[in-house]
Amino acid sequence: TTDMANTEDEIGIVRGLAWTSVGGDTLEIEVNIMPGKGEFLLTGKLGDVMKESAQAGISYIRSVSEQYQIENNFFKEHDIHIHIPEGAVPKDGPSAGITMAAAMLSAIIQKPVKADVAMTGEITLRGRVLPVGGLKEKLLAAKNAGIKTVCVPADNEKDVSEISQEIKRGLDIHFVSRMQDVLEIAFADGKEA
Amino acid sequence: TTDMANTEDEIGIVRGLAWTSVGGDTLEIEVNIMPGKGEFLLTGKLGDVMKESAQAGISYIRSVSEQYQIENNFFKEHDIHIHIPEGAVPKDGPSAGITMAAAMLSAIIQKPVKADVAMTGEITLRGRVLPVGGLKEKLLAAKNAGIKTVCVPADNEKDVSEISQEIKRGLDIHFVSRMQDVLEIAFADGKEA
Amino acid sequence: TTDMANTEDEIGIVRGLAWTSVGGDTLEIEVNIMPGKGEFLLTGKLGDVMKESAQAGISYIRSVSEQYQIENNFFKEHDIHIHIPEGAVPKDGPSAGITMAAAMLSAIIQKPVKADVAMTGEITLRGRVLPVGGLKEKLLAAKNAGIKTVCVPADNEKDVSEISQEIKRGLDIHFVSRMQDVLEIAFADGKEA
Amino acid sequence: TTDMANTEDEIGIVRGLAWTSVGGDTLEIEVNIMPGKGEFLLTGKLGDVMKESAQAGISYIRSVSEQYQIENNFFKEHDIHIHIPEGAVPKDGPSAGITMAAAMLSAIIQKPVKADVAMTGEITLRGRVLPVGGLKEKLLAAKNAGIKTVCVPADNEKDVSEISQEIKRGLDIHFVSRMQDVLEIAFADGKEA
Amino acid sequence: TTDMANTEDEIGIVRGLAWTSVGGDTLEIEVNIMPGKGEFLLTGKLGDVMKESAQAGISYIRSVSEQYQIENNFFKEHDIHIHIPEGAVPKDGPSAGITMAAAMLSAIIQKPVKADVAMTGEITLRGRVLPVGGLKEKLLAAKNAGIKTVCVPADNEKDVSEISQEIKRGLDIHFVSRMQDVLEIAFADGKEA
Amino acid sequence: TTDMANTEDEIGIVRGLAWTSVGGDTLEIEVNIMPGKGEFLLTGKLGDVMKESAQAGISYIRSVSEQYQIENNFFKEHDIHIHIPEGAVPKDGPSAGITMAAAMLSAIIQKPVKADVAMTGEITLRGRVLPVGGLKEKLLAAKNAGIKTVCVPADNEKDVSEISQEIKRGLDIHFVSRMQDVLEIAFADGKEA
Ligand SMILES: [Ca+2]
Ligand SMILES: [Ca+2]
Ligand SMILES: [Ca+2]
Ligand SMILES: [Ca+2]
């Protein structure tokens, strides 16, 4: 089922874009942060590549934690749970990397993410954003879900340029090459708008 | 075998609704809370999707623990065991999500659940209730088991409207979109009746 | 091989009844409690359903530990080992649930179990006894082994009523619906005789 | 290869008897006890039934540790390693149970086992000795290896009676029904000789 | 996709050379060091041989930690994460051994690696560099990615001599036999240039 | 590739002899000892039998640690890593047992092993050396690698006697029956030369 854009900015929930053999879809990535002992929970029938992508995302966040004023012991004293509904639908691939990282950081620093933003892109350990596939289907799904702003890897610029204007009309497409670019666009009080 | 509705309100036991190729069935979800070290036990031949659904449920409860006056260290100092008889029958799917969450919260805060309530719905990490399948068979099974009140996901409202009145007659069907809705209906001293 | 009834009441040993394609059999469930660190050992080529059944049993016991004067830290400071000879014979299914629970409780509170009692029944987390199959073969095996008293799930009453008197003659058959019923019958100093 | 009987009494080494499709064989079970943290190591390509048999043996020993003056914390502060050469040959089945238990107890209490003793028999958690198969081949292998004394399960007495005198001649065969019987025969300073 | 050489010297990022059935490729190995508890994370769909190669690398570094002034407790108090994008592409084999080791040491001692260096070679526990395959394809990939300096195992010298000058022109090829040789060439402030 | 004998005595490196369908080979077993928490790492694509063989070796060393003046807490406070290059080549079987044990002890007590020694033999938990296969191919490989001294299990004496003098010429072959024999020959300052 196609989920519509959030109706208000939320903390720890970010909209991703998926691409399957039957077309594009949006998926809502949810993150809960709980007092705990450093466990990292990944649910929603995620494949190994997607789980590793989440691990890369959390390691990236840990490596830049100082610049977000995250306390020294935060990761030892909390559990992080990423869940992607719908729980019976298998999901895999690295293209939700930046979405999972954005949702985790939003939950950790308690900063809301704009309701009408969606994103797709592989994340590396150092926060670079790598290109992904299925852009046409993903942009169409974003549009159908009422999304206004989409983050797309800079290295997909050429792919996007080849997509018809009809699909792209009404979408504010941002090309991102580093995780900082993503966060500037997605966080509700970012300078970008 | 079809289990009849509980004869009295119980703590930590909630009736779910299942749907198999041979029709609907009710299943009684049991939860025990024991002094322990934070282990989470899941028995009754549960499949991976169902186990992840239980994990989403417990993380949801942990994230709202303050509003239920659950102590800070509760989850570190107790073990939680979810068991679904009959132990030899394989069970899977996300549709017992809200039932398992309700049973866990009932056991944790020691609040009884009404004997004549049953429910079905996927739970997300943030407590949203997602639609499920097999409504017709599930409602029929609920009715046959003597259930009076059923919680059904709001996004299944259209599916329910298409089911014949004959099946629905005598059932008080509530459409729920968040876990709070479920608890208000299910807990024995809730305002809803 | 058919094992005969114990010659004297023993602590931590309870006779179960099994049912295979070649007929019924008795099996002697042994439990050792040892100073330890809370490990739960299950040996004797037990299948997953049987292992989960044992887990349900121990959680049930933990949940009622107060009423048996079991100390707070007992389960953290002891290891519990359930073994079912013969070690090379695969065993599975939930029907040894009440037998394993009775053997564990007997070993924990050091109360002997009557030598001439056997039992069959699935246990739930809350100590309910659920019906099982193969009653005819099981009762025959019990009789051949010299058993005098058999605990059978209350929900199997109809199945038992259909078994010929010839088989049941000489067996004192008790229909049980909760674990307390079982223990009252099995423990050597119970009021029942 | 056929190993000959030990030339002198040793601590922690006991001779077992195995039975394969190509005949009987002896196998030398070695146990090392090391200061450690309670680990239990099983090597020599042992199958699951054999590993569980070893676990039953060590639990039996733990349950009778007082009568052998084994200190309270012994099992928490030592690692126990059972190894059965030849490491490339798969081994399985419960019939080495009493041999592994005897070797472990010998190593723990530092009491030598007689060089010319061999044994076969399943052990239960409570130290009972259960019957095994392949007696004829095993006794022949014992004889060829220069063994003088063999412990055989009491419930195999009939099987042994059917084996020709030619094979049994020169072997002192003891029928054992409990682990104590085994130890009395095997330990070098036991009363039995 | 072919990644170009880094534009500036970086800490914890080293360029490796891979060889697949469809030709050579470069791969950027990223390492993050985080305050932690000694965990070693390996992501990017790495096969078992590659993971073991990473383990050999980190053990080599631990064994020479004194000569790099790495504190005694460093490895207990930090987590090390190696990630190799692109996350959906399976990678295996031992030939990234020296690259992973160089990236880890760079991240640990915070010493940048030259942007225009790439390398290939199996590492042993003692820091020896063993020969690898696919040299021709790897050198071609390095050249296409704008690499200037390549470390190649000394035992591959003969293989390299057989590659045409056209491919090797413009590449500064170093034959290395020990990890020290690699580091001298790769670290930005090494004496070698 | 055939590795030549070491050019100088080294600590923690011992030459083994392997036997594959395509002939004999030498393999260099490397051991690193690092401050740690008692982990035992085995890399180089080792099969289960080989891993168990390494475990038998380390348990043997632990059991004789007093006679080598190894401190009480050594094994709890160090990690031991055995690696056998080449990392992509699968290795299995028990015949590297004495070689791995010798390399570990050399690394633990920091005593160099002679450069021109190679060895083959299964080790038992008690330090006995058991016979292995492929002697002819192994001796040939040793000779080709420039090895001067070879340790061979005493129980292989007959096999060696049947190998042609041409192969054995120039090799100093020692028949060993216990691990002490091996160490006396292999350690650089042993009395044997
Ligand atoms: Ca969807
Ligand atoms: Ca993708
Ligand atoms: Ca049912
Ligand atoms: Ca469903």
Ligand SMILES: [Ca+2]
């Ligand atoms: Ca039996």
Ligand SMILES: [Ca+2]
């Ligand atoms: Ca059954």
Ligand SMILES: [Ca+2]
């Ligand atoms: Ca043998």
Ligand SMILES: [Ca+2]
């Ligand atoms: Ca057997």
Ligand SMILES: [Ca+2]
């Ligand atoms: Ca690439």
Ligand SMILES: [Ca+2]
């Ligand atoms: Ca390679």
Ligand SMILES: [Ca+2]
């Ligand atoms: Ca080689």
Ligand SMILES: [Ca+2]
């Ligand atoms: Ca071999």
